[in-house]
Amino acid sequence: MAFVEPEAVEVKLPSKGLLGYSEKVLIRPITGREEKIIASATGDTIESAVNRVLNRCIKEGPKAEELTEGDKSFLLVWLRINSYFPDYSVEIDCPACKKVFKKFIDLKKLPIKEIQVERLPLEIEIGGKKVDLSPLTAQEVEEVNNYRSQLAAQGRNFEDLYSVRYAYMIRAIDGKDVSLSEKIDFVEGLIGRELAKLRKAEKLLDHGIDFRQELKCPLCGKSFTANIPITLEFFLPTEFREE
Numbered sequence: 001m002a003f004v005e006p007e008a009v010e011v012k013l014p015s016k017g018l019l020g021y022s023e024k025v026l027i028r029p030i031t032g033r034e035e036k037i038i039a040s041a042t043g044d045t046i047e048s049a050v051n052r053v054l055n056r057c058i059k060e061g062p063k064a065e066e067l068t069e070g071d072k073s074f075l076l077v078w079l080r081i082n083s084y085f086p087d088y089s090v091e092i093d094c095p096a097c098k099k100v101f102k103k104f105i106d107l108k109k110l111p112i113k114e115i116q117v118e119r120l121p122l123e124i125e126i127g128g129k130k131v132d133l134s135p136l137t138a139q140e141v142e143e144v145n146n147y148r149s150q151l152a153a154q155g156r157n158f159e160d161l162y163s164v165r166y167a168y169m170i171r172a173i174d175g176k177d178v179s180l181s182e183k184i185d186f187v188e189g190l191i192g193r194e195l196a197k198l199r200k201a202e203k204l205l206d207h208g209i210d211f212r213q214e215l216k217c218p219l220c221g222k223s224f225t226a227n228i229p230i231t232l233e234f235f236l237p238t239e240f241r242e243e
């Protein structure tokens, strides 16, 4: 039997085309040909497997490796909803009673946040300098996460990660491209009110799917905000509610 490619549809990315790639993407659902890529992946290869799946399903648009973290999360949720179903079964740790409960998250209801600037890079004045900012690509988020393992290996503090993420957001200082360590030094040398400007800018650049959800523990009744974890059940769902 010949492989019939599912029909692709047009979706609009929450980065609004400000990153140099088009805001419109033609994408089609996952088939068994992509599912087998995910199913054969291990912890170390899952990220590249996800990229391969995205690159197969995106019929017109950017490469998965170019996407911002926000656009990637948006497309992954789109794929999950449109290839499978919006029900996503997760296990949540209650921060109050410390027990674990299961919950179905309706992925269609997770808020989609659009970038709030009109052009990139976003130019702001911080600490007397002109600073160019733009959101992190998914690739850069990977690098930040690798930095986390390096810190762990060196027995260093995770506090350092705080400045690293901001340093990645900085693309130039006074129009000049500077090294990562110089950017980290710049961030760490700022006083509080200047850091607040950086934080405000980060909010404007933020886009994609908001995975935070207001939940209520069915065991103790306490309400809290939780970050919905992405697990294997996201990519290879086994649990869903029958229609």
Ligand SMILES: [Zn+2]
Pocket: 094, 095, 096, 097, 098, 099, 217, 218, 219, 220, 221, 222
């Ligand atoms: Zn509880």
